Amino acid sequence: MKPNNVVIVGGGASGLAAGIHLARQGVRVKLFEARDTLGGCCSTSNVDGYTFNNGAMFVAVPRLLDHAFARLGLDRSALLPLRRIATPQASVLPDGTKITLGDRHRVRVDGERGDSRTATLQAEIERCVSKWNPLLKIFIDDLLTQPMSIARVISKAWRHLPKLRGNFADELKRSFSDPQARAALAAVTLYTGLPADRTPVFLIVGLISLLEDGLHLPEGGMGSVSRVLETTFRQLGGEVHTSTPVARIRIEGGRARGLTLENGEDIAADAVISTASGMSTFSRLIEPANVPRAMQRRVQRAPLSHRTLSIQLGLTNSLQPAAHSVNHIPLMDEQQRLLAPQPGRIEWFNYTVPTQPMPELAPxxxxxxxxxxxxxxxxxxxxxxxxxxxATADAAIAALARYQPLAIATKRITSPKDYAEGMHLFGGAVYGLSPAARPDQQFPHVTPVDGLYLAGQTTYPGFGVATSVFSGVFAAEALIGQ
Structure with missing residues (x-):
């Protein structure tokens, strides 16, 4: 039976998507967000005239975002125009060689024998794209638009399963002859906090998507995504309560019956969707006596993603780097050195300049x-x-200052503690679950507690705006029995 009243914990992209889907079905929805603004990790903040990201930095796999918006009854192209980033990434190797990845398969090697190495790399990329593009299409147009199911993966992608053995490093060694090119391509997935030899091989579809579909920024910045979702949710009658932390999800008689807010107010509901991580939901928001043992074990064994220190600088001068994102990296087999603290002088680092493709984000x-x-x-x-x-930020800024002029007008530094307390990220882990988490380590949309559903990164394989939106859709669909 379709519920009449549903409450949602968390106002990020997944919570807003769940709310939109339910509201379109005539369900009364109340959304509670601890922070004073919506959007969560898909939002922006204006600091002294500079638009800083609060998490997500670009839109990858735009076709998947189109599918997600369509499931919500929204026309993405009309409501959320995207600007393609012409040159997504450049990597600088120890000997000064620079390898640039442009969109539409464009690459360039600047260094010894640059022209011949460029031609070889271009040919190898074409073969790699040809090999993996069929699987990418299956993922985008089918598998990722439904809740993850091993049976579904086998039925839809069985011809490609032999490709999925091994890790990302293995595949790069098979496909690319130039060690420096392998290093540059491996750098595409370093955002996960894992070196290539610990990265599941299926994440190569992210590299193929970058080469095929490029990376994009929404007009107005990443916060535009959540603004579109928030506007739609409100237009459909959804109630939004910001600056309203939730203390408990109320479980009575083995069923979720609503929320208790930190101010002591009780909110009754027929069902609850929590977009807090699965770990936070079952370790903080539910009384221990009401947590099923299976969920206790999953929380205890959850493989968390990495922690990091975020450094955001607003400059009065204009930087024109070789790409939107620039890496200073060692060869692939040594890239763990970039993912670990570097005592003393920092040699390996990454920086992104969102004003390169979108200068209006700064004065x-x-x-x-x-x-x-x-x-x-x-x-x-x-x-x-x-x-x-x-001290940690100053060391990284000093490394960047060796290569770029920095006239710093303002800065924002976010530590793991800030992520945990300000962004409510469990343990300060930036992605929640590790990208290497197995399907059985993810949390289910339909929980063992009647009337309690989950959305967000810990319920969905992958990262990004589209997957966040889909996780909310999946939870809402499960709730109303679609």
């Missing part, structure tokens, strides 16, 4: 730089004092 003549630097994963969250943050 006229200015730029924005975003960096994520590796941290000691064993450092307790409480150890992240303001002094520790500043």
């Amino acid at each position: 006229s003549g200015g730029s924005i730089v975003e960096m994520f630097t590796a941290v000691d994963e064993h450092l307790p969250l409480d150890a992240w004092s303001e002094e520790t943050k500043a």
Whole structure:
């Protein structure tokens, strides 16, 4: 039976998507968000005239976003115009060789024998794209538009299953002859916090999507995605309560009956969708006596993603780097060095300049730089004092300053502790679950607690705006029995 009243915990992209889907079915929906704005990790903040990302930095796999919006009854192209990033990534190798990845398969090697190496790399990329593009299409147009099912993967992609053995590094070694080219291509997935030899091979579809479909920024910045979703949710009658933290999900008689807010108010509901991580939902939002043992075990065994320190700089000068994102990296087999703290002088780092493709995100003549630097994963969250943050950030900024002029007008530094307390990310882990998490380590949309459903990254294989939206759709569909 379709519920009449549903409450949603969390106002990120997944919570808003769930709310839209339910509201279109005539369900009364109330959404509660602890922060004073919606959007979660798909939002932006204006700091002294600079538009900083609060998480997501670009839209990858735009066709999947089109599918997600269509499931919500929205025309993505009309409501959310995207600007293609002409040159997504460039990598600088130890000997100064630079390898640039453009969209539509365009690549360039600047270094010794650059022209001949470019021709070889281009040919190898064409073969790699030809090999993996059929599987990419299956993922985008079918598998990722439905809740993950091993049986469905086998039935739809059985011809491609032999490709999925091994890891990303293995595939790059098979497909590319130039060690420096392999390093540049491996850098595409370093955002996961894993080196290529620990990255599941299926994540190569992200590289193929970059080469085929490119990366994009929504007009107005990443916050435009959530603004479109918020506007739609409100137009459909959804109630939004910001600055309203949830203390508990109320479980009575083995069923979710609503929420208790931190101010003590009880909110009754027929069902609850929690977009907090599965770990937070079952370790913090539900009384321990009401947590099923299977979920206790899943929380205890959850493989978390990495932590990081975010550094965002607003500059008064204009930077024109070789690409939207620039890596200074060692060869592929040594890239763990970029993912671990570098005592003393930092040699390996990445930085992104969103104002390269979208200068209007900064005041006229200015730029924005975003960096994520590796941290000691064993450092307790409480150890992240303001002094520790500043010292860690200063070392990374000094590394960048060796290559780019930095006239810093403002900065925002976000530590793992800030991610945990300000963004409510469990343990300060930037993605929740590790990208290497197995399907059985993800949390189910339909939980063992009647009336309780989950959405968000810990319920869905992958990262990004489209997958966040789909996770909300899946939870809403499960709730109303579609």
